[in-house]
Amino acid sequence: MATRRLMLLGAPGAGKGTQAQLLMQELGLPQVSTGDILRAAVKEGTPLGLEAQSYMNRGALVPDAVVVGLIEDRLARPDAGGGWILDGFPRTPAQAEALDGLLAHLAQSLEAVVLIDVPEAQLIERLTGRRTCPLCKRIFHVRFNPPPAAPPFCTDHTDCPSELVQRPDDTLEVVSKRLNVYRESTEPLIRYYQEQQKLTSVDGDRSPEVVYSELRELLG
Incomplete structure (x- = not known):
């Protein structure tokens, strides 16, 4: 059976957005993006959206509990019943554990985590x-x-x-900082999903079409 609930991991510039769009077009799966969900909840004035806005207005990070609640609301919608592509969440092992809990509550499971791996020199060239x-x-x-x-x-x-x-945010100084933050935050997450035997990787240092072909083969 083809994988229908998955998460894409990769550094800024790795091409996650491109691959997610291709998967959405072919499989009809919604892309569940933390940023999009936060903006929509704030715009709609939902209770969780208003709570998130109170933190965003102060320039503070939105607490995990609020983000997890927003993700749960989104995954419970009818269009996500047949599968989804997670984008931008989780970012830490603590968030990954929270995701496991909410998926268990929804009687769903994360079937695959795909790391799009690109050498840092290539990422810098792409972004700058x-x-x-x-x-x-x-x-x-x-x-x-x-x-x-x-x-x-x-x-x-x-x-x-x-x-x-x-x-x-595309200057060399800012790009280098973004990649450092990604490395520090994502390496523990990679280990988390390796231990769950859900992590696989594709070589992202190729054309989007070639990367997508391998990605589809991996997902079945």
């Missing part, structure tokens, strides 16, 4: 090479998807006459 158009928000890459007009403009001067910019 991104350039964004401040007008139309299109994203390019100086090597992998260069802009059509030079100097680096989005298209041509009549269509979108804006010079591309590097976002502050």
Whole structure:
């Protein structure tokens, strides 16, 4: 039986979002994103959303109990009954234990955890090479998807006459910090799922199409 409840792990720039989108399109599974759930709950003014907003307004981290409650509400919806793709949660072994508890309550289980593994040098190149158009928000890459007009403009001067910019969170200094945080927080999580024999990995240092082909083969 094909895996229908899974989580994708990977550093910033590993391509988790791309692979999740491909899985959603082919399998029809909802992507359960912590960020999306938080924003939706705040916008809808749900009790958990209002509680989360009280922390966010202070610049504080939303407590695990609130996040877990929001995740449980989302996984209990009808469209998630046939499976889901977790994105952005859990981030720590404590959150992983909480996830195990809520899935047991829902009579569900996490069937697979897939680590998209990419060398750090490649991650840095992917992230620091991104350039964004401040007008139309299109994203390019100086090597992998260069802009059509030079100097680096989005298209041509009549269509979108804006010079591309590097976002502050794509600078080398910020990218290096993000990767350090990822390493420190995710390594214990990787060990947690290795011990549960749920973790598998794919080589993410290839084209999205090749990575997806291997991912689908792993999931059955």
